[in-house]
Structures are given as structure tokens and as C-alpha cells.
Amino acid sequence: MTLAVSVTKRLGPGSTLDVELVAPPGITMLFGASGSGKTTLLRCIAGLIRPDQGRLAIDDRILFDAKNGIDVPVQDRHVGYVFQQAALFPHMSLRDNIGYGLHRLADDERQARVSTIAESFRISSILDRPPAQVSGGERQRAALARALVTEPSVLLLDEPLSALDQTIQSRIMDDLRRANEARRIPMLYVTHSHREVYTLGHQAVVIDTGRVIARGTPHEVLDRPEQSVLANLAGFENVFDAVAIERRERAGTMECRVEGTSTELEVPLNAAAVGDRIRIAIRAGDVLVGNEQPRGLSARNVLRGQLIELSAHGPTMVAVVDAGARFVVHLTPTGVESLHLKPGDHVWLIVKTYSCRIVVETPWQHS
Amino acid sequence: MDWQAIALTARLAALVAVILLVISLPLAHWLTFSRRRWTFLVESIVSLPLVLPPTVLGFYLLMAMGTRSPLGRWWTESTGHPLAFTFEGLVIASVLYSLPFAVQPVAAAFAQIDPSLREASATLGASGFRTFARVTLPLSIEGVIAGLVLSFAHTVGEFGVVLMVGGNLPGITRTVSISIYDHVQALEYQQANQTALVLLAFSMLVLMAVYGLRRRPWAAAPIA
Numbered sequence: 001m002t003l004a005v006s007v008t009k010r011l012g013p014g015s016t017l018d019v020e021l022v023a024p025p026g027i028t029m030l031f032g033a034s035g036s037g038k039t040t041l042l043r044c045i046a047g048l049i050r051p052d053q054g055r056l057a058i059d060d061r062i063l064f065d066a067k068n069g070i071d072v073p074v075q076d077r078h079v080g081y082v083f084q085q086a087a088l089f090p091h092m093s094l095r096d097n098i099g100y101g102l103h104r105l106a107d108d109e110r111q112a113r114v115s116t117i118a119e120s121f122r123i124s125s126i127l128d129r130p131p132a133q134v135s136g137g138e139r140q141r142a143a144l145a146r147a148l149v150t151e152p153s154v155l156l157l158d159e160p161l162s163a164l165d166q167t168i169q170s171r172i173m174d175d176l177r178r179a180n181e182a183r184r185i186p187m188l189y190v191t192h193s194h195r196e197v198y199t200l201g202h203q204a205v206v207i208d209t210g211r212v213i214a215r216g217t218p219h220e221v222l223d224r225p226e227q228s229v230l231a232n233l234a235g236f237e238n239v240f241d242a243v244a245i246e247r248r249e250r251a252g253t254m255e256c257r258v259e260g261t262s263t264e265l266e267v268p269l270n271a272a273a274v275g276d277r278i279r280i281a282i283r284a285g286d287v288l289v290g291n292e293q294p295r296g297l298s299a300r301n302v303l304r305g306q307l308i309e310l311s312a313h314g315p316t317m318v319a320v321v322d323a324g325a326r327f328v329v330h331l332t333p334t335g336v337e338s339l340h341l342k343p344g345d346h347v348w349l350i351v352k353t354y355s356c357r358i359v360v361e362t363p364w365q366h367s
Numbered sequence: 368m369d370w371q372a373i374a375l376t377a378r379l380a381a382l383v384a385v386i387l388l389v390i391s392l393p394l395a396h397w398l399t400f401s402r403r404r405w406t407f408l409v410e411s412i413v414s415l416p417l418v419l420p421p422t423v424l425g426f427y428l429l430m431a432m433g434t435r436s437p438l439g440r441w442w443t444e445s446t447g448h449p450l451a452f453t454f455e456g457l458v459i460a461s462v463l464y465s466l467p468f469a470v471q472p473v474a475a476a477f478a479q480i481d482p483s484l485r486e487a488s489a490t491l492g493a494s495g496f497r498t499f500a501r502v503t504l505p506l507s508i509e510g511v512i513a514g515l516v517l518s519f520a521h522t523v524g525e526f527g528v529v530l531m532v533g534g535n536l537p538g539i540t541r542t543v544s545i546s547i548y549d550h551v552q553a554l555e556y557q558q559a560n561q562t563a564l565v566l567l568a569f570s571m572l573v574l575m576a577v578y579g580l581r582r583r584p585w586a587a588a589p590i591a
């Protein structure tokens with residue numbers, strides 16, 4: 001089964017969702033900042049809102065066609081939907097929730113299917129509890145089971161794991177991967193977390209201000225972001241405006257100066273001429289920190305700076321270093337300890353040339 | 368104690384409450400979930416009895432029921448007797464008068480349901496009616512009961528509309544509140560007090576039932 005989408009929908013004054021995409025069986029990640037239109041796209045596909053123009057089809061079954069006046073009602077689309085907050089019916093047990101979409105089946109057949117899917121989502125023992133008496137992760141697993149048990153032609157997931165902690169997230173991702181292997185249908189998974197895109201997606205589609213700005217495998221899309229919007233989304237914490245000051249054709253590199261500073265960075269060569277403005281994106285995890293000047297390194301970018309701020313974000317220590325330009329650096333707590341780092345210290349930053357990505361500011365139009 | 372008036376009032380209020388339940392479920396559903404721009408117009412009309420003096424409502428109803436109006440003529444032709452000053456006329460007037468007390472708690476209960484629950488029901492293949500019966504109604508049952516109780520109680524207590532439309536015919540249109548008024552007019556304070564006490568106790572019981580059921584403060588206050 002393949003889902004073909006081509007819709008436009010006005011989102012608000014001056015902003016329009018205008019998306020064309022094909023989702024083959026497997027998990028397609030719809031990635032973008034909040035407000036980019038990804039949830040609106042899911043709601044159009046489910047039939048919860050009506051697109052202004054366009055066409056939606058699963059293989060040759062048409063769900064929506066503005067030109068021919070076709071608009072199949074939500075309940076007849078056979079499209080599964082998993083909501084951000086699970087949306088389990090609070091007045092029913094998990095068992096009744098999961099069996100809700102199977103009302104056309106005989107009682108024993110329905111019970112059998114509910115039991116089978118509950119087993120595969122590891123919620124058999126809590127089936128008779130109401131949603132309020134189970135954990136957030138269990139609720140979301142029940143919501144997944146409820147959508148999948150009806151054997152939908154397409155599964156739509158709207159940030160289903162965003163409210164859960166990371167350990168539970170990865171366990172549910174495993175469940176979802178297994179469900180996907182058992183039944184090959186297109187799954188559209190909306191997220192703003194690049195971690196989920198990497199771990200779950202076969203295909204990633206990036207949406208910004210209502211348009212598709214990039215698509216490909218998660219690594220194609222996220223490791224070499226070609227636009228600064230995407231660089232921010234993909235977890236490139238450091239984005240600098242810079243000017244190219246020297247091209248080293250033979251080395252395949254280029255020397256740039258970060259605007260407003262004297263900081264110079266060597267980056268991979270691209271088409272920019274000397275004097276051109278470019279934008280450089282660097283992941284906070286790709287920057288090394290030393291407390292004395294390093295020697296004997298191949299890295300070309302070694303910058304002296306001062307540690308301004310140090311804070312813990314979960315298991316990651318986030319350091320802000322002023323090296324002319326301000327760098328955000330991710331460290332492990334043991335790394336911080338072994339270097340005895342504290343704010344005010346003078347440190348050295350090491351950045352590999354190929355950790356510097358050149359991004360463009362304007363999203364290119366995908367044809 | 369005017370047992371005849373009490374029995375008549377109970378019969379009237381019960382009938383009106385049941386009719387209002389049947390009307391208010393689809394009406395409140397439409398008012399809450401319709402995306403049409405002119406729902407506010409219907410909303411205003413439904414809520415009109417909250418602000419309109421009962422005598423004004425009663426006066427227009429009396430005009431509408433008179434033999435000179437199309438409705439009154441039609442009723443007289445099809446039933447053989449006029450609508451004004453009859454029990455049926457009183458039922459129709461009471462339904463209109465108590466409409467907001469039935470519709471508003473129900474609409475408020477519908478509106479507080481998380482929209483994604485109804486959407487989830489639809490994506491799971493449920494028809495509009497199934498979504499209503501299995502999700503919307505069970506999750507707003509408190510509001511529905513509040514509407515039922517309030518429209519019953521409000522009908523019991525009405526005075527102006529009854530006097531205008533029904534007059535004061537024992538066993539046909541003389542309700543409890545009219546009976547109390549009658550006793551006071553005749554300086555029979557003893558009898559008036561007895562009937563009034565029954566009404567007072569009843570009203571208190573109703574409110575205790577509504578608040579006790581919903582366990583939320585001011586649940587019975589209509590949201591105007």
C-alpha cells in the first residue's frame with residue numbers, strides 16, 4: 001500500500017500548507033518545528049479537516065479529490081490515528097478502548113484480537129483498568145494497539161512519544177518497529193525530535209512553513225542540512241554567519257571569518273567565492289574542549305576561549321564558550337570532572353573541518 | 368394542602384423535562400459542534416427566556432395560541448378545541464420557557480469533552496451516532512442529568528407564563544405556584560404556607576441532588 005498526498009490548505013493569514021509526498025510502506029518521519037503544518041497535514045489525511053485543494057489516495061482508493069468533489073468521511077477512510085495525548089476514552093477500560101474499532105465483529109472474535117494485540121504491546125495484565133490508572137507509556141501503547149487492531153490502510157502518528165521519557169520512548173519505538181515489520185503499511189510519524197527521526201524513520205520529510213524543504217533517508221536529511229532552518233531542527237546548536245576569506249582548492253577547504261568577530265574557521269570547500277557570506281552549522285557534540293593548548297592534532301580549527309556557562313541537561317553537560325564567536329558544546333559529566341572545568345576558565349576548542357556544515361538561508365524549492 | 372395542584376404540577380414538569388431532554392440533546396449537539404456562523408443566533412433565541420420577563424413570553428405565546436394566529440387556528444381545526452387555557456398549551460409554553468435550562472448544561476457538558484476523543488472515535492470507524500452514543504453522551508451524562516433536573520424544577524416554579532397562557536383552572540392549569548398565589552389573595556396564609564413549604568423542600572432536594580451528583584461548585588448555574 002502506498003499513500004499519495006497532494007494537498008493545499010490555508011493555515012492562517014499569509015501561510016499555506018502545500019505538500020506533495022508519497023509514503024511507501026514503512027515509517028516516514030514528518031519532521032519540522034511546531035507550527036510548520038505537519039499536524040495539519042495529518043489531519044487532512046485522516047479527514048478531520050478538509051484540504052482546500054488537492055488529492056489523497058491509498059493506492060487507487062481515493063480519499064479526497066477536490067476536483068471531482070470526493071471527500072470520504074473520516075469513519076470510512078480506514079486510516080488509523082494516534083494522538084499526542086493518546087486520547088483513550090476515559091470511561092472505558094483499556095480492553096474496551098482497544099476493541100472500540102472492532103464493533104462490527106462478533107464478541108469472541110473481537111476479544112481474541114484484543115488479547116493478541118495486547119500481548120504484543122505488553123499490556124495484557126492491565127487490560128481491565130481505565131486509562132487513568134495506567135502510566136503514560138502504557139496509555140500510549142494502548143492507543144497504538146487501538147489504532148493498529150483495526151488493520152488500517154495507513155497509520156498516522158502525531159508526536160505520540162513527545163510526552164514520555166527517553167527510556168519509555170525507545171521501548172515503544174521498538175514496539176512500533178515490530179508492528180511495522182508485521183504489517184507493512186505506510187506510517188506517517190510527526191515529530192520535532194531529530195533523535196526520533198534517526199532511530200525510527202526509513203524516510204524523512206522535512207516540513208517548514210507548510211512546505212516540504214527536504215526529503216531522503218534520515219542521515220541524508222539530517223547529517224548534511226542544506227538550510228539553516230533544517231540545521232537548527234537537526235540539532236546543530238551552533239549556526240554562524242561568516243564571510244569566505246580564502247579558498248584552498250587543493251586542500252578542498254575554505255577559510256572563513258565569523259561575522260562580527262576575528263574568529264576564523266576552516267570549513268569544507270563549496271561554491272562560495274571570497275567575500276561571499278555563508279552560514280556554518282556545527283553540532284554541539286562535535287566540538288572538543290581542552291584545558292591546555294593541544295599539540296599534534298590533525299584538526300585545523302583550534303580556538304582559544306573562555307568558559308562562560310556550564311549547566312546540566314539530563315545526562316548532558318552544556319557549556320557555553322566565548323571564543324570570539326559563542327559556541328555551545330556538549331560534554332559528558334565525567335569529561336567536565338576530569339578537566340576540572342568551571343565558569344571563567346580559559347579553554348581550547350577543537351573543531352574538525354568536516355564537522356562544519358555550510359547551510360543556505362533560503363529553503364530551496366523542491367520540485 | 369392543594370394536592371390537585373401538586374399532582375398537576377408534577378405531571379406537567381415531568382412531561383416537560385422529558386420533552387426537553389429529547390429536544391436539548393440534538394440542539395445542544397448542533398450548537399456545540401456546528402461550525403456554522405449563525406449558531407449564535409439560535410443560541411440567543413434559546414437563551415431568550417433567561418432574560419425575557421415571563422409575562423412578555425406568556426403574552427406572545429397567548430397571541431400565538433389564539434384562534435386568530437395560524438398556529439392557534441391549525442390546532443383548533445385538528446383537535447377541536449383551542450390551545451390557550453389547556454394543559455397542552457401549558458406544556459408547550461413550559462417547554463419554551465425552560466429550554467435554556469435544559470440546553471445550556473448539556474451544551475456546556477458537550478463542550479468540555481476533549482475534541483480528540485470524538486475524533487479518535489471517528490478514525491476508529493464509528494458513525495456520528497455511534498460517537499454520540501458511546502463517547503459524547505456517556506462523558507456528559509452529568510450535564511444531561513443536570514439539564515433534566517433543572518428543567519423539571521424550573522417548570523415547577525414558573526408563574527408568569529402559566530398565568531398568562533394557562534390561567535387558573537383547577538385540575539387543568541392551576542399549578543402549585545398559582546395555588547399559593549390564590550391562597551394569599553384569599554388571605555389563607557396557613558394553606559399558602561403549607562404548599563410553599565412543599566416547594567421549598569422540593570427545591571432544596573433538587574439542588575442537593577444536582578450539586579451532590581456533580582461534586583463541582585455552581586454546576587447548576589446556567590451559563591448565560
